[in-house]
Amino acid sequence: MSTLALKDVEVNVTADDFNALEQRVLRAVELLKKEREARATAEQNAATLQQLLDEQSTQLTEAQEQVKAFEKERETVRRRVERLLGQLEEISA
Template identity: 50%
Template sequence: MSETNISVDEFQALEQKVLRAVEIVRREREARAAAEAEVAQLRELLDMQTAEANEAQGKVATLNQEREAVRLRVEKMLSQMDELL
């Protein structure tokens, strides 16, 4: 069996590499958590805007139906007036 001798400088260099790797992993986890939070916030905003758009579409459809009903009533009144003349 052979012994491996590691110098103090080599051990310190290895220790620094491990500490840098740990720091990189920590920062990446924080960045991922921040990105996931932002995605969740954007999804919520998108859902709200989609609901608002759907509501607006419903209102437009209702207004179009009301407009059509008024148009038909006006046409009917004009037709009745034509019959009187």
């Protein structure tokens, strides 16, 4: 479209229409800012929760290993007590 053709086009945008459009754009910008802030907060929360999950997973693994060690130790002690009881029975007999 040439410059001459643009001069011939009549633009019927009233001040009220322009103000309404401006308000809609400003609301859209504010909404976008709020959504970006909410997303950043959610991402930060997710990162914090992931770190806590990793720490607790490590603690759980350590606790499971400790339980296994205690069970093995308990079994060793049980066998020793049974052996000592057997020896006491031999002495008593």
